[in-house]
Amino acid sequence: xxxxxxxxxxxxxxxxxxxxxxxxxxxxxxxxxxxxxxxxxxxxxxxxxxxxxxxxxxxxxxxxxxxxxxxxxxxxxxxxxxxxxxxxxxxxxxxxxxxxxxxxxxxxxxxxxxxxxxxxxxxxxxxxxxxxxxxxxxxxxxxxxxxxxxxxxxxxxxxxxxxxxxxxxxxxxxxxxxxxxxxxxxxxxxxxxxxxxxxxxxxxxxxxxxxxxxxxxxxxxxxxxxxxxxxxxxxxxxxxxxxxxxxxxxxxxxxxxxxxxxxxxxxxxxxxxxxxxxxxxxxxxxxxxxxxxxxxxxxxxxxxxxxxxxxxxxxxxxxxxxxxxxxxxxxxxx
Amino acid sequence: xxxxxxxxxxxxxxxxxxxxxxxxxxxxxxxxxxxxxxxxxxxxxxxxxxxxxxxxxxxxxxxxxxxxxxxxxxxxxxxxxxxxxxxxxxxxxxxxxxxxxxxxxxxxxxxxxxxxxxxxxxxxxxxxxxxxxxxxxxxxxxxxxxxxxxxxxxxxxxxxxxxxxxxxxxxxxxxxxxxxxxxxxxxxxxxxxxxxxxxxxxxxxxxxxxxxxxxxxxxxxxxxxxxxxxxxxxxxxxxxxxxxxxxxxxxxxxxxxxxxxxxxxxxxxxxxxxxxxxxxxxxxxxxxxxxxxxxxxxxxxxxxxxxxxxxxxxxxxxxxxxxxxxxxxxxxxx
Numbered sequence: 001x002x003x004x005x006x007x008x009x010x011x012x013x014x015x016x017x018x019x020x021x022x023x024x025x026x027x028x029x030x031x032x033x034x035x036x037x038x039x040x041x042x043x044x045x046x047x048x049x050x051x052x053x054x055x056x057x058x059x060x061x062x063x064x065x066x067x068x069x070x071x072x073x074x075x076x077x078x079x080x081x082x083x084x085x086x087x088x089x090x091x092x093x094x095x096x097x098x099x100x101x102x103x104x105x106x107x108x109x110x111x112x113x114x115x116x117x118x119x120x121x122x123x124x125x126x127x128x129x130x131x132x133x134x135x136x137x138x139x140x141x142x143x144x145x146x147x148x149x150x151x152x153x154x155x156x157x158x159x160x161x162x163x164x165x166x167x168x169x170x171x172x173x174x175x176x177x178x179x180x181x182x183x184x185x186x187x188x189x190x191x192x193x194x195x196x197x198x199x200x201x202x203x204x205x206x207x208x209x210x211x212x213x214x215x216x217x218x219x220x221x222x223x224x225x226x227x228x229x230x231x232x233x234x235x236x237x238x239x240x241x242x243x244x245x246x247x248x249x250x251x252x253x254x255x256x257x258x259x260x261x262x263x264x265x266x267x268x269x270x271x272x273x274x275x276x277x278x279x280x281x282x283x284x285x286x287x288x289x290x291x292x293x294x295x296x297x298x299x300x301x302x303x304x305x306x307x308x309x310x311x312x313x314x315x316x317x318x319x320x321x322x323x324x325x326x327x328x329x330x331x332x333x334x
Numbered sequence: 335x336x337x338x339x340x341x342x343x344x345x346x347x348x349x350x351x352x353x354x355x356x357x358x359x360x361x362x363x364x365x366x367x368x369x370x371x372x373x374x375x376x377x378x379x380x381x382x383x384x385x386x387x388x389x390x391x392x393x394x395x396x397x398x399x400x401x402x403x404x405x406x407x408x409x410x411x412x413x414x415x416x417x418x419x420x421x422x423x424x425x426x427x428x429x430x431x432x433x434x435x436x437x438x439x440x441x442x443x444x445x446x447x448x449x450x451x452x453x454x455x456x457x458x459x460x461x462x463x464x465x466x467x468x469x470x471x472x473x474x475x476x477x478x479x480x481x482x483x484x485x486x487x488x489x490x491x492x493x494x495x496x497x498x499x500x501x502x503x504x505x506x507x508x509x510x511x512x513x514x515x516x517x518x519x520x521x522x523x524x525x526x527x528x529x530x531x532x533x534x535x536x537x538x539x540x541x542x543x544x545x546x547x548x549x550x551x552x553x554x555x556x557x558x559x560x561x562x563x564x565x566x567x568x569x570x571x572x573x574x575x576x577x578x579x580x581x582x583x584x585x586x587x588x589x590x591x592x593x594x595x596x597x598x599x600x601x602x603x604x605x606x607x608x609x610x611x612x613x614x615x616x617x618x619x620x621x622x623x624x625x626x627x628x629x630x631x632x633x634x635x636x637x638x639x640x641x642x643x644x645x646x647x648x649x650x651x652x653x654x655x656x657x658x659x660x661x662x663x664x665x666x667x668x
Contacts, residue, residue, distance in 0.1 A: 141554060142538040203536075203550055204476040207590030212541040220475060252586045254655060256541035321588060 005307040005334070006271065006280060010036035010300040011287035013266075015132070015168055015189045015240025017105075017259065018061060018070075020044040026318040027245055027263065028065035034267045034333055036300040037292075039071040039132075039240065042097055043106040047075040051087035058092050071295070073097050073132065077109070078116040085123040094295055095130035095166070096120065103136045103145070104214040105244065105258055114152050118159065125163040130295060131156070132166045135175065136215055146215050147174040157182050164294065169194060169242045171215040173225035179236055180229075187294050189240030190230050192266045193323060195273060198223050209256040210321045213244065230286055231279050238290035241266045245320040262323040265313055268331040269324070271306045275331075305334040339641040339668070340605065340614060344370035344634040345621035347600075349466070349502055349523045349574025351439075351593065352395060352404075354378040360652040361579055362399035364597045368667055370634040371626075373405040373466075373574065376431055377440040381409040385421035392426050405629070407431050407466065411443070412450040419457040428629055429464035429500070430454065437470045437479070438548040439578065439592055444472075448486050452493065459497040464629060465490070466500045469509065470549055480549050481508040491516050498628065503528060503576045505549040507559035513570055514563075521628050523574030524564050526600045527657060529607060532557050543590040544655045547578065564620055565613050572624035575600045579654040596657040599647055602665040603658070605640045609665075639668040 013035045018027045031038050040061065042048035048057055054072045061070040072092035074080075076099075080088075085096070098117060099110035111117045124131055135153055136145035153167060163185070170176055170188045179188040197217045202208055211217065229237040243266065244259025251257055262269075267287070274283040292299050311332045313324045347369045352361045365372050374395065376382035382391055388406045395404040406426035408414075410433075414422075419430070432451060433444035445451045458465055469487055470479035487501060497519070504510055504522045513522040531551045536542055545551065563571040577600065578593030585591055596603075601621070608617040626633050645666045647658045 141532070142534050143553075198475070200476050203546060205589075206587075206592070207541070207543050207546040207585075208588070209541050209543065209586075209590065210588065212537060216537055219477075252543075252588060252590075253540075254542070254544065254586060254659070255539075256543065256586075258540070325588070 003308055005305055007303040007305050008284040009288040010302045010304050012036060012291045013038040013241045014238060014291040015039055015041065015242050017041045017244040019245060023318065024060060025064035028061050028068055030263045030317065032065040032068035035068065037069040037071055039073060039094060042073045042075040045106050047106065049075050049077055051091035054088055054091040054093060075099065076111065076117050076120050078111065078120065080120050082123040085120060086127055089127050089129055093129060095132045096124050097132045099134045100136060100138050102138045103134055114156065121160050121163060125160045130164045130166060132168050135167045142216055143218060146172045150174060150178045153178065157186055168240060169215060170226060171218050172222045176225045176229045187236040187238065190226055190237055191240065191242045192262050192269045193217060193260045194223065194226050195230055196269060209251040210325065211260060212256055212258055213260045214258040231277055231282060233282055233285065235290040235293060238294065239287045247319045248316065248321050251321065260323050261320045264317055264322045265324050265329060267306055267333055268329045271331040272329065306331050307334050337642055339639055341637040341639050342618040343622040344636045344638050346370060346625045347372040347575045348572060348625040349373055349375065349576050351375045351578040353579065357652065358394060359398035362395050362402055364651065366399040366402035368601045369402065371403040371405055373407060373428060376407045376409040379440050381440065383409050383411055385425035388422055388425040388427060409433065410445065410451050410454050412445065412454065414454050416457040419454060420461055423461050423463055427463060429466045430458050431466045433468045434470060434472050436472045437468055448490065455490065455494050455497060459494045464498045464500060466502050469501045476550055477552060480506045484508060484512045487512065491520055502574060503549060504560060505552050506556045510559045510563045521570040521572065524560055524571055525574065525576045526596050526603045527551060527594045528560050529564055530603060543585040544659065545594060546590055546592055547594045548592040565611055565616060567616055567619065569624040569627060572628065573621045581653045582650065582655050585655065594657050595654045598651055598656045599658050599663060601640055601667055602663045605665040606663065640665050641668050
């Protein structure tokens with residue numbers, strides 16, 4: 001018997017960058033081709049930090065891609081009051097995103113000391129909003145930033161016992177293990193590029209700017225630990241693509257921007273990876289259930305069909321070089 | 335008292351890539367501005383593997399840059415006979431370069447198994463030629479390739495007790511320590527970029543394709559060990575820039591080429607670094623004596639003057655983005 005394709009409940013991408021301006025419509029439509037819902041990150045320029053901005057942003061996305069339900073987020077800033085946070089929730093925020101200062105794209109205005117954000121976390125806990133964390137310690141050596149951030153995560157978890165927290169795009173064995181060791185209500189998102197690639201793919205042969213992201217892909221042992229978590233069936237690990245497009249000229253540059261455009265290939269790559277590990281039956285929970293349940297959302301209705309059919313990934317989408325550009329994949333979205 | 339400049343014996347660059355074709359003259363002249371002699375690597379396209387090719391190549395360099403004395407090398411291939419090696423020496427070879435297959439630019443035709451090159455090493459030992467080694471294990475994880483190669487180095491050192499050997503462009507603490515632990519007649523070259531930079535500079539903020547090289551810059555502890563070796567006064571560590579230009583378009587690309595163009599800035603950066611560590615008096619041995627003595631060459635006559643004078647590194651030289659492009663340096667070649 002040969003498998004010709006699978007049908008799964010329509011999935012959620014619990015971490016995605018749709019950007020702003022004229023490119024937004026492209027990115028939102030690419031997302032709609034694979035996902036029913038997407039948790040959209042707020043590090044646009046300028047960032048989403050008020051109810052008015054969030055409403056406008058969600059409307060823009062919905063108008064560009066009516067098939068996609070955007071789940072709102074806002075960028076946490078110490079200036080936000082309880083009322084601001086309540087208004088953001090009312091405007092459609094499912095989560096607030098905490099960026100330590102300077103760790104990734106448009107985070108120069110991030111929070112310098114985590115304690116400064118505690119009043120905002122407290123408001124979020126009371127309002128039952130999810131806290132999404134970019135867990136890297138600014139200034140630490142690049143390969144150690146995530147591990148060095150983990151004590152901060154423990155501190156936040158201890159200080160807000162009812163706050164639901166997601167450590168985003170885990171990239172190390174240490175982060176995977178930390179999340180497993182913490183109380184209920186703490187989860188992690190996993191990207192497809194951290195499941196598949198290591199520093200060898202970024203710089204082992206030539207230098208691949210289109211695989212450069214924050215946190216950077218790491219060692220084979222880290223990738224293996226992330227893969228085990230994704231295949232474990234543990235609901236604390238669910239999918240968030242962290243698809244983060246930059247135009248080709250911003251990547252193939254003297255100072256290349258961080259972010260991987262995985263959206264056009266993430267579901268095909270996941271299907272191939274789960275198949276390779278004889279775990280296709282676990283894919284639906286990873287992409288369509290665990291995230292929704294963590295966010296206390298109804299499961300999506302309808303299905304996504306992924307066919308076992310070879311195709312070649314285009315070299316560009318709307319001026320952006322996608323992950324696996326020019327490569328042949330065995331699975332494709334119908 | 336303020337130091338306005340230093341004069342040192344004209345230095346040698348014991349590892350440099352001058353390439354071929356229309357760019358060669360530019361690179362050779364840039365080298366002549368800082369160095370009296372340069373050991374020129376043979377991984378041109380096609381590579382230097384015969385006496386005829388080496389003679390032609392050395393003549394080209396001398397015609398382009400009469401102020402620079404090129405020290406020849408050839409690319410080791412198992413097919414080379416004792417007579418071939420003798421003819422290469424006669425044609426001006428000071429060393430043969432061993433590249434494991436696939437480890438760097440134009441090494442696809444490198445040697446697959448080190449044992450296959452042993453007859454060539456034997457000829458070199460008898461002819462008293464130096465063996466230069468790109469010490470990385472192909473296929474190993476990028477950050478571990480050098481360390482994983484060290485047992486091969488030990489094997490070569492043991493098999494050819496009289497062969498002079500240079501482990502080129504050391505990039506790890508382990509390699510620095512290994513060279514210190516081996517018999518006399520085994521040395522290492524050190525580049526300016528491995529003395530100054532780590533992975534943080536390559537990928538900690540944006541991605542810098544112009545700092546991408548093989549072996550890749552590593553951890554702070556590795557850089558510190560290399561710096562200690564350079565400042566130790568131990569004659570087994572001497573300067574080789576591994577300056578390796580690629581045109582901008584080949585670096586800021588979908589698959590960026592490996593190599594740092596440090597030639598225009600290496601002596602100013604070394605002066606600044608040695609000054610910062612109160613070790614300016616040690617610079618001359620590192621760049622003008624230890625290498626020459628290892629290669630059994632007379633010391634250069636004449637001096638190079640390096641002034642304490644601020645300048646801004648140009649963004650490009652002949653279509654190549656140099657190390658520290660656009661940055662201000664405190665020392666300059668007169």
